[in-house]
Amino acid sequence: MVKNIYEYYAKWIREGRLKVNSDWNRDLKIKFTVQDPCQIVRKAYGDPIAEDLRYVVKAVVGEENFIDMQPNRSNNYCCGGGGGFLQSGFKEQRLAFGKLKDEQIKATGAGYCIAGCHNCHAQIHELSEHFGGGYPVVHLWTLICLALGVLGPNERTYLGEDLREINVFHPESGK
């Protein structure tokens, strides 16, 4: 049986095995949007896993701090990181492809984009820099651990300045 971890993150939170808490963001009110990876949502598990993904995101950042891109879920646009595009050598075209994604993210007004897929993460990170959006792009596991209160100082590479010092676990272990 082949499964994706988003489904299990959601299951473990629902079952109380992962005691996540969004209190860290109650006053900060930092807004997050999420990329639906084509490979996981449209091409594999469909809208049910997109719902699991949202359940997890809302549980860790606070429901009021989540903003969906339009369109989304199975209808979401590809970011341009997939299919080998990142390694194809066609950088100019790859960035032109990703412009739609960058505009979609900017239109949400969110300060962060969550990307659980590595291709999406690398591409959207580059889009954020190239088109000047400056929104940090983070892995889902980073935010889950932040919401569990166990994210250490060396596990924050992709967090923006505003979250570097928030809820730090064992700050003395920093390099």
Next chain:
Amino acid sequence: MDETVIRLGGKKRSTFMDQVRQLLPDGGNLNLCLTCGACSSGCPATGLEGMDPRKFLRMAALGMDEEILSSNWVWMCTQCQRCIYVCPMKIDIPRLVYNARASWPREKRPKGILGSCDMALRNASCSAMGASPEDFEFVVGDVLEEYREAQPEFAEMQAPVDKVGAEFILNQNSREPVTEPDEMVPLWKILHLAGVDWTYGSKGWGGENYCMFLGDSEAWKHITSTAAQQADELGCKVFLNTE
């Protein structure tokens, strides 16, 4: 009424599209296009190289094999399948693109994708960055040890490689063990706190598959089979994709 039959050209020659149609279940619906353009209007690759999904399909249907098989556009379509999702006839344009990629001489395909595929074929890890099973085990063990000491709440945390009978077997994108090992830790912490019985496999742990992107079906199959066999050999119930 004029009953003269209009004859178009001679015997229809076999085209690229006919060949692909024979490979696809139900022919991939390739001849059902209504030319509505829903595919192109929602495709981020529309306009690149003067191409779009509808145009690509129409050119294939018209037998313009040389033009579509030489276009770099096949490397700019990410095969994200949004065109199929919105298509009223569910036409499998991405498979047409995949087969167009596969028709390129292997050495002429984009160097970066080719190199990443070949790197994955170098050893049993199937990592596009070439890390060996030994390197992977070493990095995982080393990072685990460091965090167990630095963060005593996680002194009992596990990150096993080849644990027989674990419920879950996980893959791992090569980026973490090779370039940013600390990024593996949040995932391990989550699994630890949730009480999950899991393992990595020393073979086929690489989460990426550039051979699929390369259009190299044999190598794609080799990588996927390596990961699947390792899961079976260890007796793991669930193969868990971590991204």
